[in-house]
Amino acid sequence: MTKFFDTVKLAATKFHAMKIRTALSVAIPSILFAVVLSVVTLTHGVQNTLSDFNDDGLGGRFLVSAYNNIYNQTIDAYNEKYIELVEKSQKELVEKNTQTAKDLGLFYDKSFDPSPVFTEYGMKRVQGAMTNVTEEARQTLSESYRANAEDIFRVSAKYHPTNVFVRNYKVANGGNLFVIEDGVENFEKLKPREGNDDTVSAFLYLGLEITDDNLAQSFITTKQKTFPDSIPLIVTYPDAEKILGLKSLPDSATPTEKINRILTLRNQLTDRKFQVCYRNKTSAELINSAFFKNEDAVILYEMPESPCAPVTVESDKRTDEQKTFEERRIAFKKAIGEYEDAWQQEIAFTIIGFTPETESRMKSNSIFELAKDLTGSSLSSKSVAPRGLLETFEDKDLLEKIFPLKTDVVWKWFSGQDEDFVVEFANREDAMRFVNEKSCVKTETGCATEDKPFELDFYGNNSVVIDELSSMMMRIIVIGLAIAIAFLVLLMVSIFTKIISSNRKEIAVFRAIGFTRLGIIAIYQTYAVMLALAIAILATGISMTVSWILSNIYSGVLTSELRALFSSLDYAKSVVLFQPNPLDFVTFFVLIVILAIFCCSVPAFFAIQRNPIKDLRED
């Protein structure tokens, strides 16, 4: 066998002998491989950057919300069975209330509970407004399964959940919340809304969503650990803007403007405490009557003079009979637990963090929105209180008084349950299988069944989609790489076939001189390796340069965009597209050398099988 150094020496002569062919053989594959390498390098950069930014919020977690959807939306107002059930329940209600009134020696008139069934154009129908009676009838007609907490563990067990979180919904007990600003109770929220303009009370809805601290943690911006005299709330950015009276930024806003907006909101609102007056249902109704004063009414109310003070009567023109009737009605309602005297009490809220709003847009209005929808993570579309921090609120009685766990049938029926669940999985596959296999299917009569008691959906982020997109991207890269390699194999085989066929005489001479067939193949393989190394070095050089240039051009603007996209104020995080992975290059070098050896060996093998005489005779 020929010495390695001699083989290299003979192989090297081919670089001189076939300059144009060699140049083409190096240039074309180099450019192709450079494209592939650049894509791989930039993909690494994008993946690493996204994963870095994704640490904010709920990014990178595989969460599924489980909601016991038992709502039957399709029962129409003219459904005979529905009407029959409502009438039956209504009759029972009136009978029960009549008996209760009689037992207590109170006055009751069935007009206190008007029937939800009425006749319209000669046909019976149920009124649209929900009452306990109508919703009980709907529940009876519904075939949906009513799940409890045990069901979530039962149905998710085989998908290996890593966590099950509970979310509770506490509803302000039929009353209303009014913010106290500069010592004045603000009733502006009672006015009809115009457009998206809102008041400072925007973040205060009628209920409290309480979530697990584990889920809320990454949205919290406060450093406070306890909230003994206020309810800690994470508010949505749009609500935060409304609180500060800021208009939403247009889509055309620059990343810097978006970042500045986030900074403004966080700086100005984190730890801001709001004093709020809670008015129970009766008090809120009185405020409503006083606010929209009807001069024709027999009884007129006066707005309170100090914040959270009771509403007073301005004038009462009722007859004695009317007064007696009203007193009896109230006495009866109290007796059946449907009325309490007006009361109001101050309570404080503290803004402790921010969450982007969950929004299911049918379409995104801009690439930024599309990216935001895809990559953003959010806790809720409403304000959220982390359970652990809420526990530090000392006046538990007040909390329970204002936000009791709602047991009202209308609420439970409308919202499914007063709690739902978020199940966390370690990977996309388990989360996807759980959703695909265990989500109930909506039918005309509801959704939940015993086997599939929950309506399941991905929660908080698009990790599953991102992960799938990422896998798809990797598959596309791998397919692209395979196509590029297949193309390069053809190209290299054709180049080497050409080179070797033009070297037939030389091969014949080498054989005449005494080179073995393997020795001759080794010369061409060595040439192929040298060519491959030249291609690899050139491709690496080109791809590094291109990636570096692209990275430098786009890193700055992408960093701003991503900071805005992820609402990230961590200035240590930046987009670095140029993230070469040494392992990729080692793999690439090995791959290209193997490819070159293979591509050269095939034509070389056929060439050395030829009778050298034929080649020598061609002259």
Added chain:
Amino acid sequence: MMERAIKVLNIHKSYGKSVILNDLSLEIPRGKFVAIMGPSGSGKSTLLHLLGGLDKPTSGTIIIDGEDISKLSDKKLSRLRNKIIGFVFQFFYLQPFLNVANNVEIASMPSRLNTKERKKRALHILKMVGLEGKEKSLPRQLSGGEMQRVAIARAMMNQPKILIADEPTGNLDRQNSDNIINLLKNICVKNNTTVIVATHDEAVAHVADQTIIIDNGGVK
């Protein structure tokens, strides 16, 4: 009795239906200068290639240096071509991008001769063929005659017992042809190398110890 370098017994060679050599037998003594002549297409080159182990006969036996080469493996044939036989071609077939010394050294590459010895031997042979001082030259800087000398030096690099030359003067002018013929003759005489030359050149026949005429696939 004179020692035989080559013995050919009843060889046949055909390519498809075309018969090139038909029941050809001959013997070539060691250390002789043999000219093989004949008209074009008579089978001279084919016979040379068979003698050099570059091709195998369809049938028959070729004994070189006491060994039947028609039964040797490819590896052993390569070794035979490297150690026992030297080839010289009409068109020289030098490596254009290697200098003269390196071109000569190529022949010793398969035998893994050490570099020092290889260089020493190449210089010695180049001196022998009259190319002293041209070691660093590239083939394109040489004349046709000089290039053929380099080819002869390459063929002599492994001190072969048999030197086979196919039309070595076919591409040269008269003066260069004469020089090459003389060189081959000298090699034959001084080194006791059997030199077999296939040629149309009558001048070769004049200096040859033996002339074999090939015609219609046989020895005339």
